Amino acid sequence: MGWVEIAPISNLPEGRGVKAEVEGHVVALFRIEEDVYAVADTCSHAEASLAEGEIFDGEVECPRHGASFDLATGEAKTLPATSPVMSYETKIEDGMLSVLLPENQS
DSSP: OEEEEEEEGGGSOBTSEEEEEETTEEEEEEEETTEEEEEESBOSSSSOBGGGSEEETTEEEOTTTOOEEETTTOOBOSTTOOSOOOEEOEEEETTEEEEEEOSSOO
C-alpha cells in the first residue's frame, strides 16, 4: 500500500487517542508532544477500541480489561493480552500526518 496521508497534525489532540479508518485498516492514533504513534485499534484480547484507552509511559491501556500495549511496537505489555497489536510507522511532513500501510492487506 505505502504511505497514506491521514490529517493535519494540528487536528490530533495531545495525550489521547483518535480512531481512524485508513484504506481498510482501523487505526488508533496517539499524539504525545511531537511524536505520533499508530497501532491497530482493536485490542488483541477482546473487542475494545484502544483509541478510547488511557496513555501512560509510552503505552496505551485497553479500556475493557486493562491490558496495555507499547505504542511504538504494539507489544502486549500486561495481561490479559498476550498477543501484540499491529503497529504502523508514521511520519509528519509539512504538517501532515501519514501512516505506512503494509503491502498485503489481510
